[in-house]
Amino acid sequence: MQLSKLELLAPARNKEIGIAAIDCGADSLYIAGPAFGAREAAGNSMHDIERLAAYGQKYGAKVFMVINTILYDKEIKEAERLARQAYEAGCAALIIQDLGLLKAEMPPVPLFASTQTNIRTVEQAKMLEDLGFSRLILARELSLEQIREIRANTSVELESFIHGALCVSYSGQCYMSERLTGRSANRGACAQACRSKYDLTDSKGKLLVRDKTLLSLKDLNLGEYIPQLAEAGISSFKIEGRLKNISYIKNVVRHYRSLLDSFIASDSRYTAASYGKLYGGFTPRPESTFNRGYTNLFINGRRGEWNSGDAAKSIGEFVGTVKSSVIDKRGGKTNIRYAAVMRVENGDGICFIGKGGEILGSRANVTEPGLIIINDKIELEQGVKIYRNFNHNFEKEMEKNMPKRVLGVTLDLMYDGEDITLEAVCEDGTSASVLANGPFDEAKNPEAAERSLRTQLEKSTDIYLFKVNSLGGGELPFMPISAINDLRRRVAAELDIIRENPHETKSLKLASAAEHAERSVMSGVVPEKLRGIFNGKKITYLGNVSNKLSEQLYLDLGAESADKAFEIDPPIEAELMRCKYCIKFELGMCPKEGYSKPVAEPLFLVNGQRKFRLAFDCKNCEMVIFG
Template identity: 40%
Template sequence: MRTVELLAPARDYASAVVAVDAGADAVYIGGARFGARQAAGNSAREIARVVEYAHRYGVRVHATLNTLLWDDELPEAERTARELVDAGVDALIVQDMALRRMDLPVELHASTQVSNRTPEGARFLAEAGFARVILERALSLEEIRAICAATPAEVEVFVHGAICVGYSGRCFLSRAMSDRSGNRGACSQPCRLPWDLVDGRGRRIITGKHLLSVRDLNLSHRLGELVDAGVTSFKIEGRLKDAGYIRNVVAWYRRALDEVLAARPALRRASVGESVPDFEPDPAKSFTRGESEYFFDGKRAGVASFDTPKAVGERIGRVAQVSGGSFRIDGDADLAPGDGICLITPRGVVGTNINAVEGRRITPNRIEGITPGAELCRNYDRRFSLALERSRMRRVIPTRALVEASAQGVIVTCTDCEGLEASARRDVPLERAKNPEANAATLRAQAMKSGDTIFAVREVEVRGGEWFVPASLAAELRREALAGLLRQREERPLEHRILPENRAARYPSERLDADGNVTNHLAEAFYRDHGVCAIERPLELAPSLEGCTVMRSAYCIRREIGECLREGSRLRGDLYLEHGADRFRLGFDCKACEMTLVECPRRRMDKEKKH
């Protein structure tokens, strides 16, 4: 049967446990170095703890080593990789092809940072020994389906969380504006800054808006289509998010994916265990910049978040009237004191807390800036957050028990839902029970108990109930049997696809441009061995990016503001994005339906602008 995986982020051990308990089939976590989220690094020892906990449920652990490497970093990168392998990780997620050349005894996944966007590229990566390709987030269902059909590698897609507006692994905007590079795990997220849109004559068309900030992804209602397209792994973004976000969002997607699998008997989930939340999951109540399916149905407008790059939360309604220190909303809403709200007004976003609620009348902590017509959102639901914090959600493995008593002794055998079993026995003389029915009932009750183990005994069979077994002995044997079953689960190896590199595989192009990210001799050798003849010096090593394309994107500002060139835009000539002294010329490839940013010389700021 084909397996389907729900893949959750983990910042550290604690959040990994939360993800597993909430129902993840796999977690991805950063090593000590060379991960695309520098702030989410973990030691090999910490990751070994994650592996130990996760493998009990058949949950896989994927470690991220998905940054570009310099030549002098290769020895340390290899040491880090091998430490992670020794820690028991099931796969390494990599961007730099140098790691492919290190003959690591582990499954390799091609990170989204490789910028996996085409069937040809995905097919090549499978031939080059990658067990899985992780796709770019800007792809449509049609494009994803074509990639799945073209490659024998597993296909992983992001289904929830933040979206990089530029193609992953091909964005150099952060490095152009600072000394922090997204390809080195330290993106400063300049795409979330306020920008001015300026024409070639210096006229400001839009001022102070977050023109490159896009809404967050939510494909929870499209999982069935992705499964049918051939997708194996459904990935939630958020290695920097808190435990509440992970618990809530993973529980939501667990439920949604289980519904999809229930309608497709030929598919099964990739791990085992039941996770029943003690709260009602709702991703709108965790960090979100507003929900979007992005370009899943093709490129379209309405995916940007111009007003704020911060979490706006769930939309409640609009302000109908403001008077004194309170305001009235235009509809009923389940708001409460302590909730955090933000109001989107023509002059910007106003954030505050609620002090009191009387019907539709809301008294905020501060009223300044709140105007009639403002859109009201709740970005902190106090009661829901408390429910998350108090959650004691557990994950259990359904198990059945068999108690067999005879004159010579008693055996307790526990068998889990995958057929693994363990027994505990005592060879002791037993006497006949005075009340066989009561004795059998006691044995059944003792065997049903599972305490704080990972097992939930759902079914018990008692044979030989006419032989009296002390309750204390039955409990002791049940504990031993469950402990033995746990050892079996911990010691059982998971399946992996550790593939060799086929040196005869040909890269889809004979040329790699400067955004191809070849930054060390091992990566260069990899591409040349696979037929690449010309490799430009990478932008990551360029002393200056002036005049270079620092971002290529499926997102288009023209489309977003209703000025698409293919639909007769009134805006002609060059357009620029400006933030402070930084200036970038926008390019529009209408045939490919892509936008580019080219770095211009930095502007000279007068004293007034500097202040």
């Protein structure tokens, strides 16, 4: 039976963070090149990406480069150039948003459809598969039932986010940042308008909610749903966070590696997508790293409390409540006595939620049981909750106590009475052998000689953990410990040479390209069965058509016409967001949940002088924001 590979896919802001993610168990990475990434502050040189791909190769860990923004006509050639460089650097795939690239001159590398392509329906998924995508990155808002339906109607790989920040709008369909600031989310420059504070008013101007982060969602955490997601057809489990720091990535990746390994160990149908096991190192604590509180969103097909409340920024883990606080006016310090749930240590970052919902933060300068002294003047009432958003000791632990990722290697030693041959087979299938020329002295104590061979051969060398499978060939000779260690190190070096052989790498790349060519629409020719699927429909700005290639693709698919992208020709009033999240549900005003009091609609979100109309598509259980 062929095992299904399950991939833990981690974000990498840069090469150093990518290496840390691999060291903590990531099977694959996604990273931006110099341009066209959906996080414009997370670009990298192609040289760094090549070095990262080479590092990942040691463990069979892949690197995917993102070109996941919409592109203007003048940028297509540059995108083609970066795509070719990514292929030559050893990237295993490209993650793209702009469908115009399907008609561009791209290298023979698999293309993954970004979550920015808004994959929420079977129809969208089937179209993208037929266009040649090798993997679909599904919308975060899907339920297990919806994922199963897409799996039943497609054959490509399916990827799902399992952890990290949530956009309130369907990905690729948010234009609020562009409207407010001229910074486009579809161009990697989102201003995060969903994390801002708003008033909520009704059609008569009555204030319903004042100055709250009404659009800010908690962070996603689907750790407990890994078995169900795998059963539903997900093969890649993605962590969000290409702007996150190295400690966040270490902690979260190590946590999900442990969860995935536990599941794989319990179900013989699955295996990891890369090689190597982790030994030792820090114990992950996802609650101690950046989060706005956690939600499983719509994965079980039910709504919950998705809003992050006052925590549009991370407040961290709850550690206790204030019993009293005294400000030392001479020294500018505040002495806080608290009822502790967890002990706060010197150097920890702590925060409190103020009366107006603002987050007040400080650093614990001196701590004793039940006492925190900070170097700031902050007035705190009794009962105020204290949170720790920076755990000083845990950060040091992650820095100094990293796990070691090693590859399992089996050894067979043969002695023919003259020479010794040591054969090694790595868990990735690579084999190597070395010869030790005799003659060797006869062992006066054969049992001790065999024990010495096993003990020394089964030590680790670099990234290899050796296990003796057999010691054959009759009575074993005596070998000095130094000679046995040299034999083990030589076979490790031989494995390195074979596994890093550029000819092998090239062959794998060519094989991947050949496989991809079977599915690809690289020629720019739309498959016959897709022609006319839009049946004369007009593609609005929601199609994100920002160049001639994407426009022609839609025309080839049967569209009558295609409007220009919002970033090029914004409508006077437009649908700025469509969301599974609903403010009326969050506020207990949902008619489906039994709320029957009259509401003067439409409702409005107000931020300063800007006013946004809300509409509620109750049939599809969606909220729409216009402006």
